[in-house]
Amino acid sequence: CSTGAFFIRPDNVIQAQFSLYLIAFVIVLLFMGVILFNRISMKYCIAPIEKLFTIVNTFAKDPMQKLESFEDDTLDELNELERSIRKVASLLQVGIGLAGRDTIARVMRTTGDINPIAMGHKVNCLFGFCDIRQFTDATECLQEQVMLFTNSVGYIVHHAVHDCGGFANKNIGDAFLVAWTGDKLESRIKQVEHAARNAQIGAVFTENDLEVGSRDRWTPTVGDESMAAFIRLTIVVRGSDKITEIVQHPVLQRRLPGYTVRLGCGLHVGWAIEGALGSQKKIDATYLSPATNISMALEGATKQYGNLLLISEETYKLFSPFVKKLVRRIDRVFAVQGAEPFDLYTYDCSTKLKVHPDEAETKALTEHVFDYPLGITPEFRAEFEKGLDLYIKGAWPQAKDQLEAANALLVKQAEAAEHLDAPDKPTMALIKYMKEFDFKP
Numbered sequence: 001c002s003t004g005a006f007f008i009r010p011d012n013v014i015q016a017q018f019s020l021y022l023i024a025f026v027i028v029l030l031f032m033g034v035i036l037f038n039r040i041s042m043k044y045c046i047a048p049i050e051k052l053f054t055i056v057n058t059f060a061k062d063p064m065q066k067l068e069s070f071e072d073d074t075l076d077e078l079n080e081l082e083r084s085i086r087k088v089a090s091l092l093q094v095g096i097g098l099a100g101r102d103t104i105a106r107v108m109r110t111t112g113d114i115n116p117i118a119m120g121h122k123v124n125c126l127f128g129f130c131d132i133r134q135f136t137d138a139t140e141c142l143q144e145q146v147m148l149f150t151n152s153v154g155y156i157v158h159h160a161v162h163d164c165g166g167f168a169n170k171n172i173g174d175a176f177l178v179a180w181t182g183d184k185l186e187s188r189i190k191q192v193e194h195a196a197r198n199a200q201i202g203a204v205f206t207e208n209d210l211e212v213g214s215r216d217r218w219t220p221t222v223g224d225e226s227m228a229a230f231i232r233l234t235i236v237v238r239g240s241d242k243i244t245e246i247v248q249h250p251v252l253q254r255r256l257p258g259y260t261v262r263l264g265c266g267l268h269v270g271w272a273i274e275g276a277l278g279s280q281k282k283i284d285a286t287y288l289s290p291a292t293n294i295s296m297a298l299e300g301a302t303k304q305y306g307n308l309l310l311i312s313e314e315t316y317k318l319f320s321p322f323v324k325k326l327v328r329r330i331d332r333v334f335a336v337q338g339a340e341p342f343d344l345y346t347y348d349c350s351t352k353l354k355v356h357p358d359e360a361e362t363k364a365l366t367e368h369v370f371d372y373p374l375g376i377t378p379e380f381r382a383e384f385e386k387g388l389d390l391y392i393k394g395a396w397p398q399a400k401d402q403l404e405a406a407n408a409l410l411v412k413q414a415e416a417a418e419h420l421d422a423p424d425k426p427t428m429a430l431i432k433y434m435k436e437f438d439f440k441p
Contacts, residue, residue, distance in 0.1 A: 048078040052085065059089050063096075063104035098167045098181070100285025103276040120275025124189055125287060126180040126226050126315065127272075127295040128166070130157060130233070130265040133303075134256060135174030141252035149246045150174070153261065156240065156357060157233045164229035165222065170286055175299075177292065178229075181274075185222045185318075189269075192317045220367070223269075223318025227327075228369045230265045230309055231349050232360060235372070237261050239354035266298025268312040294335055301344075305330065306425025309349070313342040326370060328381060330426040332392050346426060350375035350419045375421035380410040384427060394441040396434045403427050 058065060092104055103118070132138070132153060139146045154176060158168045161178045170177040220228070237243060243261055252259055270291030276283040298310040311327060319327065331344040353372055376384075387402030407427045414422035 063101045096285040120273040123274050125272045126269040128178045129295040129299045130263045131175040133262040152243050156236050160229045160233040164225040188222050218322045221320045224323045231369045235353040235355045236360045239356045264299045264302040265309045266295045267315045268295040269314045305429045307346050311345040316345050348375045352419050373419050396439040
């Protein structure tokens with residue numbers, strides 16, 4: 001029997017080193033795999049989903065905020081999903097509007113079944129109501145084209161209002177309800193109320209004394225912006241080639257020869273309840289308020305006075321001193337029987353003015369719209385105000401003579417100035433009203 005010994009240590013050392021190298025290689029490979037997997041999952045899964053959550057959360061916090069695009073070249077499917085979410089959000093913004101922002105935000109923040117009905121909340125709003133004149137005839141004559149006609153007018157109305165700080169609230173076929181609300185309006189209302197309190201206690205210096213009445217240093221108030229919007233939409237509707245072409249429809253012109261688009265407008269400010277109106281089947285984000293009814297009544301009264309814009313006394317108080325000099329008081333009326341009377345104002349924008357929609361963003365902004373010439377003269381206005389004072393005091397025979405003299409003056413001046421509107425329709429409306437009572441108050 002024999003025995004032998006083998007020296008295998010070098011082989012074991014080499015094998016051990018190989019094992020170590022193999023383990024190190026596997027560790028490095030796993031580490032690189034983890035990093036690569038993490039990058040791929042972050043790029044193609046986690047990051048896109050986080051972007052979608054960011055869009056939804058941003059929309060839930062402020063439904064009226066413009067959503068930024070996060071599209072990239074990673075996954076077409078997720079980009080398409082993002083575009084779909086943005087489109088749905090945009091449709092909600094357009095369809096429900098600013099009045100429904102709280103409803104959208106509340107529904108987005110809650111879980112379970114959707115219940116859009118909730119308590120409204122009280123806000124201050126400056127309402128504007130405008131109506132397309134003779135719309136029934138236009139609908140019957142234009143037929144299918146009436147949608148194009150109405151939307152063309154609506155486009156001008158909405159853009160004028162939005163460019164001047166307001167927003168569109170409701171489209172009612174031939175009419176549009178728009179509004180101004182928010183911190184700027186609240187601040188202006190408090191400023192006006194503070195000035196009124198100072199005037200009541202006989203303060204020598206009031207906050208209104210700080211306001212500038214000249215054009216050079218004028219800073220538009222929210223009231224000025226609302227006025228500018230309605231002046232702009234009035235003159236841009238006249239200057240739209242598209243609308244002019246539509247109303248030249250032969251059937252419409254046979255029924256109403258020489259028909260052109262005219263909008264009657266009313267402006268009034270007051271409190272309102274903002275919220276969703278309806279049920280789970282259908283809701284409308286809107287305002288419930290006597291102020292909306294008054295703005296609608298003012299628009300209706302434009303047909304009686306023969307002008308295109310009527311402004312309540314409460315709205316007049318929101319104007320800057322510069323704009324107050326441009327508007328004209330034309331009557332003192334009751335909103336409802338038994339209520340306190342208030343002064344009625346108008347802005348005598350010349351009916352001859354036209355501005356093409358393409359030029360509106362430069363020539364019809366708030367800063368420039370008040371530079372257009374008025375349809376009356378300072379001399380006529382001074383004479384008219386004398387007649388109006390007599391009318392309000394009850395001296396109707398003397399008021400009749402004074403108003404007729406003022407109107408005759410404007411007619412004479414209009415012979416040399418084409419932009420003047422003569423005879424003055426509010427003047428004729430006052431004379432007609434007094435005549436119905438045989439000039440006896």
